Amino acid sequence: MPDVDVLVVGAGPAGAVAARHAKQAARQLDVVLLERDRAVGSPVRCAEGVGHAGLREFADPDGADWVSRRITDVIFQAPDDTEVVLADCGLGWILDRTRFDAHLAAEAAASGAQVLVGAEATGMSRNGDGRWHVRVKERGRDELYRTRIVIGADGVETMVGRWAGLDTRVPARDMESCAQYVLQGIDFNPDAIYLQFSNAIAPGGYAWIFPKAVGVANVGLGLVALKTNGRNAREYLDAWIARRFPNGARTGYTVGGVIVHTTIKKTYADGVMVAGDAAHMINPLSGGGIVNAMKAGRLAGRTAAAAICAGDTSERRLAAYHDAWMQLLGEDHLKYYRIKQxxxxxxxxxxxxxxxxxxxxxxxxxxxxxxxxxxxxxxxxxxxxxxxxxx
Ligand SMILES: Cc1cc2nc3c(=O)[nH]c(=O)nc-3n(C[C@H](O)[C@H](O)[C@H](O)COP(=O)(O)OP(=O)(O)OC[C@H]3O[C@@H](n4cnc5c(N)ncnc54)[C@H](O)[C@@H]3O)c2cc1C
Structure with missing residues (x-):
């Protein structure tokens, strides 16, 4: 049975950053990062937009091969297509998530964490020895990992939170269903992101155009199913695209859920922390969660290392993680949530x-x-x- 100090489940932005920071904070610890998919960063379920300041805390985008586009403008579109171009909206980036997530995982590996792909956590239980025993399916084989701390960074469909007894349920009104195409050969300002708000186009959410290159963009929308007339997100998206970009070539398609809620009430248990989408740490107003996930991952990784070094991985000690997150962004999300409502x-x-x-x-x-x-x-x-x- 592999015996580790920190087992991170999920190699998205939250997990990769958590593994890296746990290892950097205490080099002697064994840190393992699990990813159930065969490749980190794929498939992409994201529009890939991030603000400059948040991104720079974790990686330098200038000249990086994991960047698709530099963004200087934000254009809001009213339901009748009236455009409002904002001044001074700050710099942003459209990432190439396949490469970006792989870059973050490589950084974790460079700091000494072990990264395993095609390795899915399938369950866990607390053992008499005070450790978690996590079942992992790896290349068709079942392994049991014994660990002092589990960091659940397993995204919107998190199981780690549930296995640890945390309440990760999402009210239906706060779950957005998203659909997105990569469209080629379309005409728009490639230095701007476009956000269109309309109950007819994307009820309860918004539609977006995020440029990947000149003439190429992630074009998608998110909506709240409860507010629709029975059509699904793809049908709404097809209708919008038929009007806006009837000649665009659809070269990619993705669907996904975004939790536009507030941080779960408790993000920790004995020997467990959950981070990123798994803990509903997305900005409920914008639906952006990449930078938030990295910030939470950094906090979780550092908290794990300090707790293990102090010989105390109890939930009382790990509560510091929740408090730090709430101070950093969690409290702000409560305000954004009220505006969203x-x-x-x-x-x-x-x-x-x-x-x-x-x-x-x-x-x-x-x-x-x-x-x-x-x-x-x-x-x-x-x-x-x-x-x-x-x-
Ligand atoms: C359509 C769409 C558009 C979006 N656009 C944006 C945007 O433009 N900007 C932005 O900031 N955010 C955006 N988001 C949100 C953003 O993608 C997430 O907030 C972000 O990826 C969260 O990172 P994470 O590490 O918490 O989770 P994820 O990135 O979801 O990573 C979780 C990882 O855990 C793995 N995993 C799950 N279960 C297990 C298991 N049992 N064992 C091992 N591995 C497991 C998964 O395979 C996955 O790789 C968008 C989301 C969607 C759906």
């Missing part, structure tokens, strides 16, 4: 009106802050939306 009540006609009046602000001064203030002055019906941010 309030925005759900804004209808398409109001969005159209808002876009037209916002465009009266001179382009160079059209920052997010000014748009926000303008919206409240010119459209007082939005004041309750803003108010939810503060209550």
């Amino acid at each position: 309030a925005l759900e009540n804004v209808d398409d006609a109001s969005f159209n009106k808002l876009a037209r009046t916002v465009n009266k602000i001179p382009a160079a001064k059209r920052t997010l802050g000014r748009v926000f203030t303008h919206a409240l002055i010119r459209h007082p019906q939005l004041i309750p939306v803003a108010a939810r941010f503060f209550v």
Whole structure:
């Protein structure tokens, strides 16, 4: 039975960063990173957009082969296609997740963690010796790993959280179903991401165009199934694309779920922490979770190393991980979640009106802050939306 100190389940951004930081914090520890798929980073279920500042905490995008595109503009589109180009929105990047996730896993390996692909955790139980015994299916064989700490970084469909007795259920209204094509031969500004909000196009969510190259983009949408008229995400996407890019060549397709909720109430148990999507650490307003997953992974990895070195892997000790996360981003997500709820009540006609009046602000001064203030002055019906941010 392999005996390890930290077993990380899932080699997405959360898991790879957790493994790397656990090892870097205490070189003497045995850290193993498991990935059930045959290749880290594949298949891609993501639009691949990240902000510069968050990404730079973990990797340098300049000249990196895991970057597809540098983004300088953000364009909001109203339901009637009125465009609002934001000024000063900051730099962003569209990643190549296949390469990016592999890069993060390689960094974990370089720091001394062992990375295993085609290795799926299938169950775990707490043993009398105070360790977790984790069953792993690897190349058709069943192995049992004995470990001091398990880090569950196994994404939206997490099982580690459930096996550890944590409540990882998601209310149906907070689960977005997404569908996305890679479209080629389409016309758009390749330096901008486009976000279109409309209950007719993507009820409860939004539609996006994230450029991968000139003429090539991830084009997708996320919606809340409860709010639809019975059609699924792909049918909504097909209808949108038929109108916007009827001649685009569909060269890739993916579906996936995004949990637009808040962090689960408890992200730890004796000898266990869950991180990233597995703990619902996605920004509930934007649906972005890559940088959040890496930040949570870093906290989990460091907390694991410190706990093992101190000889105390109890849930009392690991609660520090949850507290640190809540201070870092978890509390902010509670506020974003309230805004998301309030925005759900804004209808398409109001969005159209808002876009037209916002465009009266001179382009160079059209920052997010000014748009926000303008919206409240010119459209007082939005004041309750803003108010939810503060209550
Ligand atoms: C359509 C779509 C578009 C998105 N667009 C964006 C975007 O533009 N920007 C952004 O920031 N976020 C985006 N997201 C969200 C983002 O993809 C996730 O938040 C991010 O990948 C979370 O990282 P993670 O490490 O927590 O989980 P994941 O990246 O899901 O990684 C989990 C890993 O665990 C593995 N695994 C699962 N179970 C087991 C097991 N039992 N044993 C071993 N391995 C296991 C999986 O194979 C997977 O590799 C999008 C999501 C979707 C679905």
